Each structure stands twice: as structure tokens, then as C-alpha cells.
Amino acid sequence: MGSPLSGIDHMARQFWKVDGEEGTYLMLDSDIEPGMTDAKGLDPGKIQELFKGERVVVDSISSIILSHGIETALRCLIAGKDLVTASNANIMFTCYADLHSPLETIKLMRTSDIFIELKEVIFMNEIERQLAVHKMRKGAVPRRLIPFLITEKGIELSTTSRVV
Secondary structure: OEOOOOOHHHHHHHHHEEOOEEOEEEEOOOOOOOOOEEOOOOOHHHHHHHOOOOEEEEEOHHHHHHHHOHHHHHHHHHHHHHHHHHOOOEEEEOOEOOOOOHHHHHHHHHHOOEEEEEEEEEEOOEEEEEEEEEEEOOOOOOOOOEEEEEEOOEEEEOOOOOOO
16 A cells, blocks of 8 residues: 555566566556556456466556445455465555545455555655555564665665664
8 A cells, every 4th residue: 555656556566577577467547568457447356367477466456446346346355365375376456545435444454464555754855765564464564664765676675774
């Protein structure tokens, strides 16, 4: 989850293209880039038929919620989880922050295996971007925010910490 300027699209592309190998990128709400699948206007019940490969990106579940409602989006998310679990794959659903009701966000968080939020914090004249891992099924979550940079290659976690 993140704002449109948080780097969430870079993170999704980075997840999609690992070591030069592409998975399936289903684009519902933006321009289609080479290798992506145009999923605009597809019935969410049919989208999971396109979940192929070891890495699948659905950009974004926010579009499904806005067009078809939270229950339809949750069914799509669960169907995606079931399909990729059976094939030992991974799936990423992008979601835009502050667009949905608190109840819809809670339902997404509870249904997801991992929930990551990209945040932007402004310190005077500097923008600091932070990654928060809110949930990891069967795992402990970090107890702090992880600073990151947006580079031409994607999201790069910062290796230094701020000393206060």
C-alpha cells in the first residue's frame, strides 16, 4: 500500500522483473508497458485465469474495489492466493493509501499474508521514504520503519540509519 508517488509502482515492477525474468503483470489502471497484460475492464472473476508464472502483479486491487466492491476484491485476492500457493508462486496486489474506507483497508490487511506500506515523511526540505512491514504470516515483523530510496532500478533499502 502506498500513495501513487511513494514508489509503489517501482516496487511492483521490481518484483515483476527479477533477474531479467518476467512474471505476469496485470495492469488495471495505468499505461500498459511492454510485457504487461491489459486487464482494464476484465471481470475480477476472470482475472485469476491470467495468474501465470512465479511472480504475479495485480496493479491495482484499488481499481477492483472501486469498480466492483470490497467483497469482489477479497474473492479475487483469495483466489489469487490459492492459485499461487498451489504452484509455489508469489503474487503482489498494489493498493493506494487513503483511498478506501478503514473497514476496507482492515479487510485487505487481514486477508493478505504480507502487508507492506510505503510511507513518505517530510522533514523540513527533505522527503524521507519509509517501508513499514505491518504483517507477515508465520513471521515476526520488523520493529522499525526501513528507509528506502527510489532509483532508476527500483526500490533500494537504505543501509544507514538516522542517529537522533
